Amino acid sequence: MAKKKYYVVWKGRKPGIYSTWLECEAQVKGYTGARFKSFPSKEEADAAFTGGTSSNKLKSKTKPKPSTHETTEEVDWNSISVDVGCRGNPGIVEYKGVDTKTGEILFAHDEIHIGTNNMGEFLAIVHGLAYLKEQESSKTIYSDSMTAIKWVKQKKAKSTLERNENTAYIWSLMDRAEKWLQTNHYPNKIAKWHTEKWGEIKADYGRK
Numbered sequence: 666m667a668k669k670k671y672y673v674v675w676k677g678r679k680p681g682i683y684s685t686w687l688e689c690e691a692q693v694k695g696y697t698g699a700r701f702k703s704f705p706s707k708e709e710a711d712a713a714f715t716g717g718t719s720s721n722k723l724k725s726k727t728k729p730k731p732s733t734h735e736t737t738e739e740v741d742w743n744s745i746s747v748d749v750g751c752r753g754n755p756g757i758v759e760y761k762g763v764d765t766k767t768g769e770i771l772f773a774h775d776e777i778h779i780g781t782n783n784m785g786e787f788l789a790i791v792h793g794l795a796y797l798k799e800q801e802s803s804k805t806i807y808s809d810s811m812t813a814i815k816w817v818k819q820k821k822a823k824s825t826l827e828r829n830e831n832t833a834y835i836w837s838l839m840d841r842a843e844k845w846l847q848t849n850h851y852p853n854k855i856a857k858w859h860t861e862k863w864g865e866i867k868a869d870y871g872r873k
Contacts, residue, residue: 671710676700682710686861693864695871703861740863741856742766744805747793749785750870755826758782758835760789762796763868765807772796780826780835786813787822788835789868791842794851807858809866814855820846 672689674680677699683689686703693699704710747762758780761773772792777785790813793806808814816822821843828836858866865871 670703670705671707672701672703673710673714674699674701675714680714682707682714695865699864740765741805744807744856745771745793745797746807746858746867747786747789748809748866748868748870749782749789751782751785754782755779755832758785759870760785760792761868761870762789762793762806765867768867777835777838779831781824783810783812783816784822784824784826784835784839786810787816788838788842790814790817790855791845794849794853794855795845797853798849798851803852805854805856807856807866809858809860811857814857817846817855 669684670686672683672686674683674689674692677692677696679692681692683692689701689703693701702713704713742765744765745762746765747760749758749760751758756779758777759774762771763769764771774788774792786808787810790806790808794817797804797806822839824839826832826835860866
């Protein structure tokens, strides 16, 4: 069972302390310069938000910093990030890959009539790998989908979406992506983007 966390928002739509990630996300998602952090207890969150704790150790842990600054050393900015935009799940799916540092769109796929979020994430990663292979680049690829990352490593997507006339197109893309993985080698690291620490992935469509 996951441990309870509390989220402090110093800078966002409504600064305060929130007991769920969804509440916190609503305050910081898409907000320029958002500052937020999670804490394991309400007491630490209160102390961090007010800055009124007498514990030097706690102060060093909870000193407010912009999320992008306090994690800069952890993020490999010389990388690409991929994400999916969905309307319904299953529903309309599109994806893109961007430069993690600049946000420049490097590749994208237009709307696919019917598919799932995980299928789109999988296709985005494989498209990224193929793109980087053409560029002869060993850059890291970031994705916020552990399911898609697992499928890529297994070289097999385990989607339960039914194969029928309506889903034929996305399944043709999935089959082609699996074949690419099975017939190509790549040096690129595929890493999980930690949304709770770093904010939304740079390729985010802002539709969650």
